[in-house]
Amino acid sequence: MNNIYFDNASTTAVRKEVFDEIKPYLLDFYGNASNIYDLAKKSQEAIKKARKQIADAICAKSDEIYFTAGGSESDNWAIKGVADALADKGKHIITTKIEHHAVLNTCKFLEKHGYDVTYIDVDEYGIVSIEDLKKAIRQDTILISVMFANNEIGTIEPIEEIGKIAHEKGIYFHTDAVQAVGHLKIDVYKMNIDMLSISGHKLGAPKGVGALYIKNGINISNLIHGGGQEKGKRAGTENVASIVGLGKAVELANAEIEESTDYITKMRDKIIENIMSNIKYCRLNGHPTKRLPGNVNISFEFIEGEGMLLLLNSKGICATSGSACTSGSLDPSHVLLAIGLPHENAHGSLRITLSKYNTMEEVDYFIKEICGIVSRLRDMSPLYEQFLERQK
Numbered sequence: 001m002n003n004i005y006f007d008n009a010s011t012t013a014v015r016k017e018v019f020d021e022i023k024p025y026l027l028d029f030y031g032n033a034s035n036i037y038d039l040a041k042k043s044q045e046a047i048k049k050a051r052k053q054i055a056d057a058i059c060a061k062s063d064e065i066y067f068t069a070g071g072s073e074s075d076n077w078a079i080k081g082v083a084d085a086l087a088d089k090g091k092h093i094i095t096t097k098i099e100h101h102a103v104l105n106t107c108k109f110l111e112k113h114g115y116d117v118t119y120i121d122v123d124e125y126g127i128v129s130i131e132d133l134k135k136a137i138r139q140d141t142i143l144i145s146v147m148f149a150n151n152e153i154g155t156i157e158p159i160e161e162i163g164k165i166a167h168e169k170g171i172y173f174h175t176d177a178v179q180a181v182g183h184l185k186i187d188v189y190k191m192n193i194d195m196l197s198i199s200g201h202k203l204g205a206p207k208g209v210g211a212l213y214i215k216n217g218i219n220i221s222n223l224i225h226g227g228g229q230e231k232g233k234r235a236g237t238e239n240v241a242s243i244v245g246l247g248k249a250v251e252l253a254n255a256e257i258e259e260s261t262d263y264i265t266k267m268r269d270k271i272i273e274n275i276m277s278n279i280k281y282c283r284l285n286g287h288p289t290k291r292l293p294g295n296v297n298i299s300f301e302f303i304e305g306e307g308m309l310l311l312l313n314s315k316g317i318c319a320t321s322g323s324a325c326t327s328g329s330l331d332p333s334h335v336l337l338a339i340g341l342p343h344e345n346a347h348g349s350l351r352i353t354l355s356k357y358n359t360m361e362e363v364d365y366f367i368k369e370i371c372g373i374v375s376r377l378r379d380m381s382p383l384y385e386q387f388l389e390r391q392k
């Protein structure tokens with residue numbers, strides 16, 4: 001049997017339609033966009049088209065889109081770039097406890113360089129507290145960075161409201177929208193967003209390409225010093241083929257949002273309903289409705305996520321866990337801890353992330369396997385044995 005790929009929040013395959021667009025820019029139209037001959041013009045035009053495709057998808061203007069090498073780079077640029085440009089105005093930044101490490105570790109870095117960062121709490125569903133956000137704002141706050149939707153638990157944040165609060169206080173608002181672009185409708189002006197991070201490989205474009213939307217007029221330092229590419233803000237010969245792929249992938253995903261949301265949500269809800277009604281002692285992490293269409297995150301008491309992943313893998317199913325054990329760290333996920341899960345439960349969690357390329361047959365097969373896997377692991381679990389003893 002082929003792999004059942006349930007890890008679309010980690011990365012995706014390059015879409016066939018995207019690959020077809022990219023290919024000529026690798027083999028035939030390889031001109032450096034900075035030159036004046038026709039071959040270079042081909043590259044210039046391709047970049048221009050991609051910029052417009054991305055701008056259109058988030059209701060921005062073409063000249064507000066800057067290409068980067070991915071989501072992490074966009075997050076780093078937005079935060080360090082504003083921190084540097086506005087250092088004279090203030091050195092306080094507000095973010096949340098559930099951000100991606102590209103945001104959290106950038107903030108940690110700035111803390112070592114004299115900046116002050118407030119990491120605000122979220123509620124049990126992973127939603128940022130607007131009250132806490134308001135309380136955290138100070139005279140010297142220069143930036144608020146809150147993710148659009150969380151990559152682990154799928155919770156969608158009240159972005160428009162946060163942006164409004166930021167703007168009332170004259171504070172810039174950045175959002176890491178890597179999990180949202182192509183999945184949720186976005187209008188950067190209506191939602192009061194000043195900067196927004198995009199990554200290609202989460203939506204069918206190649207790895208190593210992304211974009212940062214920077215609203216015109218925002219004061220931000222240049223990221224890479226060199227040639228005049230990206231208006232001199234992010235130098236380096238453009239990655240034309242990948243940029244073409246990013247534009248195409250964003251355009252396709254955005255045009256398909258309604259159709260794929262319906263289809264993907266049906267698969268998601270079938271998994272959630274089946275697990276919650278057939279397996280005891282488990283909990284759905286994230287918000288029941290304000291959640292990404294393709295995200296399932298469930299904690300199973302008394303078992304280790306790693307055991308689950310290995311058994312799923314032996315059945316050909318690719319999934320991830322909230323436990324970072326596999327990546328060499330014993331710390332449970334900071335996101336699951338932030339929503340109040342005890343350490344044991346944060347370890348026993350499973351994340352499934354679906355795409356339009358998954359099928360109901362795969363979902364049914366998974367549901368059948370996961371029930372067996374959980375009971376097998378519980379049968380071997382000393383914690384479960386103790387629990388049953390206590391129940392007597």
Ligand SMILES: *Cc1c(COP(=O)(O)O)cnc(C)c1O
Binds near residue numbers: 072100178202208
């Ligand atoms: C994947 C991801 C990133 C990092 O993007 P890369 O392109 O892999 O650098 C940042 N933020 C979120 C929410 C992500 O899911």
